[in-house]
Every structure is written in structure tokens, then in C-alpha cells.
Amino acid sequence: MKYDYLVVGAGLFGAVFARYMAENGKDVLVIDKRDNIAGNIYTEEKMGINVHKYGAHIFHTSDKEVWEYVNRFAEFNNYINSPVAVYKDELYNLPFNMNTFSKMWNIKTPAEAKAIIDKQTQEEKKKINEKKGTDTFTADNLEEQALSLAGRDIYEKLVKGYTEKQWGRDCTELPAFIIKRLPMRFIYDNNYFNDRFQGIPMGGYTKMVEKILLLVGDETVSGSITVKTGVDYYDFVKLEGNVPAEPFESVNGDSFGKILFTGMIDEFFGYKLGTLEYRSLRFETEDLPDVDNYQGNAVVNYTEREIPYTRIIEHKHFEYGQGKGTIITREYPADWKHGDEPYYPMNDDKNNELYMKYTELAKEFPNILFGGRLGQYKYYNMDQVVRAALDMCASLKD
Numbered sequence: 185m186k187y188d189y190l191v192v193g194a195g196l197f198g199a200v201f202a203r204y205m206a207e208n209g210k211d212v213l214v215i216d217k218r219d220n221i222a223g224n225i226y227t228e229e230k231m232g233i234n235v236h237k238y239g240a241h242i243f244h245t246s247d248k249e250v251w252e253y254v255n256r257f258a259e260f261n262n263y264i265n266s267p268v269a270v271y272k273d274e275l276y277n278l279p280f281n282m283n284t285f286s287k288m289w290n291i292k293t294p295a296e297a298k299a300i301i302d303k304q305t306q307e308e309k310k311k312i313n314e315k316k317g318t319d320t321f322t323a324d325n326l327e328e329q330a331l332s333l334a335g336r337d338i339y340e341k342l343v344k345g346y347t348e349k350q351w352g353r354d355c356t357e358l359p360a361f362i363i364k365r366l367p368m369r370f371i372y373d374n375n376y377f378n379d380r381f382q383g384i385p386m387g388g389y390t391k392m393v394e395k396i397l398l399l400v401g402d403e404t405v406s407g408s409i410t411v412k413t414g415v416d417y418y419d420f421v422k423l424e425g426n427v428p429a430e431p432f433e434s435v436n437g438d439s440f441g442k443i444l445f446t447g448m449i450d451e452f453f454g455y456k457l458g459t460l461e462y463r464s465l466r467f468e469t470e471d472l473p474d475v476d477n478y479q480g481n482a483v484v485n486y487t488e489r490e491i492p493y494t495r496i497i498e499h500k501h502f503e504y505g506q507g508k509g510t511i512i513t514r515e516y517p518a519d520w521k522h523g524d525e526p527y528y529p530m531n532d533d534k535n536n537e538l539y540m541k542y543t544e545l546a547k548e549f550p551n552i553l554f555g556g557r558l559g560q561y562k563y564y565n566m567d568q569v570v571r572a573a574l575d576m577c578a579s580l581k582d
């Protein structure tokens with residue numbers, strides 16, 4: 185068949201893009217190498233619980249248009265992300281707010297909390313300056329930066345171990361710029377995000393993406409979307425060297441006017457300019473049919489370094505599940521190597537420069553677009569993905 189677009193990747197970016205095009209009269213083929221749609225926001229129903237298979241996902245945005253867009257495809261519940269942090273036998277609310285400070289120092293007022301933080305940050309800066317023999321404070325590593333922003337108690341109990349696990353390195357070996365700010369709230373408010381809109385699609389993200397891709401319901405649009413999972417672009421599209429031969433065709437005789445690629449941009453070009461780096465994650469999921477409520481919260485962070493995972497997710501709490509049994513996932517940060525899931529782009533100078541070189545190369549292929557967190561090598565939240573996909577579509581002439 186003759187398609188206007190081949191969309192590589194049935195994640196959120198690919199789905200929003202395909203939908204826009206179909207609504208504008210285009211015929212789109214979407215392929216994904218995984219056996220399921222929805223990319224990393226895929227949720228799988230087990231024991232009546234929607235399990236966030238590739239990590240916990242909470243939708244939050246201040247972009248009203250994006251919020252209205254996703255609400256066309258799902259009803260969102262009123263979930264507010266309020267994680268809890270466990271440090272040894274102590275338990276703290278996140279983000280850092282008056283509940284955290286009150287528990288840590290047995291105080292009540294914002295003035296008391298500010299005074300303690302001020303005193304501790306001044307002391308730490310003084311100590312660091314004395315050690316370096318200078319009067320002007322500059323943070324030479326993440327530890328110094330965090331101590332200067334939050335003081336010793338918050339750093340030791342809530343920042344140090346968690347950050348070291350995330351990056352697989354000591355805070356003294358990590359660059360200061362990783363933590364630009366440590367947001368603190370001097371009110372009693374455990375809402376992790378500052379955004380105006382927040383929630384979880386009732387019934388899971390997969391159902392929402394099914395609707396975007398016109399796989400359920402009886403909506404009609406002027407174009408069409410065909411979805412094929414378990415299809416890898418590299419086996420599917422006729423290539424000339426590393427890039428698709430023009431006119432674009434698949435091995436089974438389909439043809440495409442243009443391609444949207446939401447996989448890894450460096451892989452697309454056969455890594456010819458070098459390899460972009462990522463951080464990865466390993467998930468260990470456990471079904472607990474005899475436990476109804478394991479930890480009393482969807483997200484519990486473990487902030488000591490000695491515990492190898494960074495957090496435990498209890499999926500049923502995202503949708504206020506009341507049924508029997510529960511499912512938990514321990515999340516372990518991991519180094520990334522070829523073949524692992526690339527979760528977080530490492531947007532440091534070195535990798536950003538390499539990515540810019542790939543974007544220059546991509547300009548030689550005006551009929552191929554690159555989108556999403558892998559195609560654009562950018563840590564995007566879901567709302568930013570929707571925004572970026574809609575903006576890309578709107579910017580296209582035809």
C-alpha cells in the first residue's frame with residue numbers, strides 16, 4: 185500500500201503525530217519493534233492493576249492545550265504525586281516542604297526551618313572555603329553544591345545516597361551542575377509537582393494510546409492509521425547503506441512519502457559520528473497476591489546508598505485500587521550499553537555536541553523527521569512530548 189507517512193515508534197510522540205496526520209487526511213503506517221504500543225508509557229493489566237511496565241508515569245502539565253488534548257482520549261483521575269522517602273528507620277515527605285522539615289528538626293514554622301537551613305548552608309560553605317583557602321564560594325562537585333543549597337541534614341539523609349545510586353558515582357565525583365537548585369517549599373504541601381493539571385488516565389496509558397491511534401472506538405477521520413507491532417525498522421525498510429533508499433519502500437512492497445523516526449538518532453545513522461550515552465534502569469516486579477497494601481503509597485524512595493534500588497512503586501495506588509493483592513516494582517539505576525533500554529539521555533556538553541552533529545547530518549534528509557526522547561535526544565516529560573509532536577505537525581507544510 186502507498187502511505188503518506190511511515191511512523192517508526194508507537195510511543196506517545198509517534199501516536200500523537202500519526203493521529204494529527206490521519207485527522208488531516210493522511211494515511212499513516214505506524215510500526216514498533218516491541219510487541220506492544222505506547223512505548224515507555226505502556227501499562228499492562230495484571231490482577232486488576234495497571235502496571236507501569238517501564239517506570240512510574242504521572243501526567244502533569246501547565247499547558248492547558250496539552251491537558252485538553254490528552255483528556256480527549258482518557259478520563260484522568262485526581263492522583264497527586266506525593267512520594268515518601270525512607271532513610272534508615274526514618275520516613276520523610278517529599279518534595280522538601282514543611283512536613284519534611286518539621287519531621288527532621290521537630291519544628292513548626294517556616295521561619296524556624298529557614299533559620300536551620302541558613303545556618304547549615306553557611307556553615308558548610310565556610311568549611312569548604314576554609315579547606316580550599318578562599319573567601320569566595322564555588323561548588324566544585326555535586327556534594328559541595330548540595331551542601332551549599334540545603335545544608336548537611338537534608339544532603340546526608342535525602343540527597344546523597346539517592347543521587348549516588350542514580351548516577352553510579354560518589355557525589356564528590358559528580359559535576360555540580362547536575363543540581364542547579366534544590367526546590368524547597370515553606371508550606372505544608374506534599375504535591376511533588378508545581379503544575380496546574382495532574383493525574384493518571386483511568387484504565388491505564390495503553391488504553392489512552394489505543395484511542396489516539398484509533399485502535400478502539402468507532403471514530404472516523406479523513407485519513408487512516410495502520411499499526412504493526414513486533415516490526416523493527418531495520419528489517420522492514422529497504423536501506424541503502426545505513427539510510428532508507430529513496431523513494432522509501434518496505435521489504436513487503438509498501439511505499440512512504442515521508443518517515444518520522446522516534447528511535448535513537450545515532451543508531452539510525454549507524455553510529456557513524458559516535459554513540460550517544462544514556463542511563464538505564466532495571467525493574468524487578470513482584471506480584472503479591474496475599475498482600476493488599478504493601479507500602480501505603482504509590483512511590484516510596486529509598487535514599488540510603490546501601491539499599492541498591494532507588495524506589496519501590498506500588499502500582500495499585502496510582503488508581504486508588506481496592507482489590508485483593510498488590511504488585512510492586514523495585515527500580516534499580518543501571519549503566520547503559522548497546523542493547524539495553526536507553527531511558528535517560530545524558531544531556532551533558534559532550535553528548536549534546538554529538539547530538540548537534542547528528543542533527544546537521546539529518547538536514548541532508550528533508551523527508552525524514554526525528555521526534556521524541558530518542559530521536560531528539562532530550563529528556564521529555566509526557567506533556568512535552570505531546571507539545572513537541574503537535575508543534576512539529578503544525579510546522580509541516582504538507
Ligand SMILES: Cc1cc2nc3c(=O)[nH]c(=O)nc-3n(C[C@H](O)[C@H](O)[C@H](O)COP(=O)(O)OP(=O)(O)OC[C@H]3O[C@@H](n4cnc5c(N)ncnc54)[C@H](O)[C@@H]3O)c2cc1C
Binds near residue numbers: 215218242567
Ligand atoms: C523511568 C521513567 C519514568 C518517567 N516518568 C514520567 C512521569 O512521571 N511523567 C512524565 O510526564 N514523563 C515521564 N517519563 C518520560 C516519558 O516516558 C516520555 O516522555 C515518553 O515516554 C516519551 O515518548 P516517546 O514516544 O518519545 O518515546 P518512547 O516511549 O521510547 O517510544 C519510542 C518507541 O520507538 C520504538 N522504536 C525504537 N527503535 C525502533 C526501531 N528500530 N523499529 C521500530 N520501533 C522502534 C520503541 O520500541 C518505542 O516504543 C518517564 C521516563 C522514564 C524513563
